[in-house]
Amino acid sequence: MGKILVTGGTGYIGSHTVVELLNHGYDVVIVDNLSNSKLEVLNRIEKITGKKPAFYQISVQNKEEMRQIFQKYDIDSVIHFAGLKSVKESVEKPELYRSNNIGSSRILLELMEEYGVNNLVFSSSATVYGVPKRVPLYETDPIGGCTNPYGQTKVDIELMLNEYAKTHPQANIAILRYFNPIGAHSSGLIGEDPQGIPNNLMPYITQVAVGKLPHLNVNGNDYKTVDGTGVRDYIHVVDLASGHLAALKKLEEKPGLVIYNLGTGKGTSVLELVHAFEKANHLVIPYVIAPRRPGDVDENYANCDKAWNEMHWKAKLNIEDACRDSWLWQSHNPHGYDED
Numbered sequence: 001m002g003k004i005l006v007t008g009g010t011g012y013i014g015s016h017t018v019v020e021l022l023n024h025g026y027d028v029v030i031v032d033n034l035s036n037s038k039l040e041v042l043n044r045i046e047k048i049t050g051k052k053p054a055f056y057q058i059s060v061q062n063k064e065e066m067r068q069i070f071q072k073y074d075i076d077s078v079i080h081f082a083g084l085k086s087v088k089e090s091v092e093k094p095e096l097y098r099s100n101n102i103g104s105s106r107i108l109l110e111l112m113e114e115y116g117v118n119n120l121v122f123s124s125s126a127t128v129y130g131v132p133k134r135v136p137l138y139e140t141d142p143i144g145g146c147t148n149p150y151g152q153t154k155v156d157i158e159l160m161l162n163e164y165a166k167t168h169p170q171a172n173i174a175i176l177r178y179f180n181p182i183g184a185h186s187s188g189l190i191g192e193d194p195q196g197i198p199n200n201l202m203p204y205i206t207q208v209a210v211g212k213l214p215h216l217n218v219n220g221n222d223y224k225t226v227d228g229t230g231v232r233d234y235i236h237v238v239d240l241a242s243g244h245l246a247a248l249k250k251l252e253e254k255p256g257l258v259i260y261n262l263g264t265g266k267g268t269s270v271l272e273l274v275h276a277f278e279k280a281n282h283l284v285i286p287y288v289i290a291p292r293r294p295g296d297v298d299e300n301y302a303n304c305d306k307a308w309n310e311m312h313w314k315a316k317l318n319i320e321d322a323c324r325d326s327w328l329w330q331s332h333n334p335h336g337y338d339e340d
């Protein structure tokens, strides 16, 4: 069986997916430019799985360097995580996000076509749905109307993949729309390691818990939700990783282009997550109610029936598991992957 090329494989979701791939007998090659991850992740992957995947520090935008990988390895499938993903930064640097995220995906498709690699799993996001008209969200709901350039790049890449599939009947592409990934591997050896002040809720909570930040700012408590705070569909990153293996299996059926929501189908509010974290870890998370964050929606959660019906995949871990695993990671790694 050929190799699985994982772009962005030292990142948060990438590393958890590589662990599942190796534990299920796949051969993995990682390319990552380390712009938002650390080489130490490879050592942790080896500690967990007993295997160290081939790694190349390459930007997917560098076509000639990427060509070397396609020439050197018999690649069976590509899982494409690599990309810039900060909503906030994308508003400040929209052109950088367009050239990096869309440009690298285009180069990947060109090389896949040139080297006859037919299988691609693409890391998309629930952000492509823009401001939801209603919840839960279905894969057939319209995409676009994104509130930020990052989300728009995901829409543009999905459209590019649809075009590619139309002109390449031999291509099998799984677009996976992630809702809100949280949690960490149960070993506590890998986890989310955002640079600077975290934008996302769970890493912010764990940095408050470990004493790096004084308190949590709850962005708004006047939303039309159960307790006024934002509701999201938080999926454990290990469940998300297993969703990628289910997608690889699905592509063996040669389905053409398929799209799946990867979530739990359940909404959880900010305060519900905070209280679940406190209960699971016997900790108190101080918080203050702060103004709404521009672009935030009241609630956003998935209908995941399609992933179950067509891939027999569904999330198995719950919010308490994720709160416990996130804290295990952060308490064992107060400075993330940096040396203490």
Ligand code: WQD
Pocket: 085, 087, 124, 125, 126, 127, 178, 179, 180, 181, 199, 200, 201, 202, 204, 216, 217, 218, 219, 220, 229, 230, 231, 232, 270, 293, 296
């Ligand atoms: C969740 C809830 C905030 C931080 C983003 C991206 C999305 C995807 C996941 C990449 C919201 C509230 C947050 C804080 C808070 N990423 N919050 N205080 O915005 O749903 O989605 O991350 O694909 O594309 O848009 O996730 O974790 O930032 O926020 O109150 O310090 O927590 O208002 O209600 P979001 P988030």
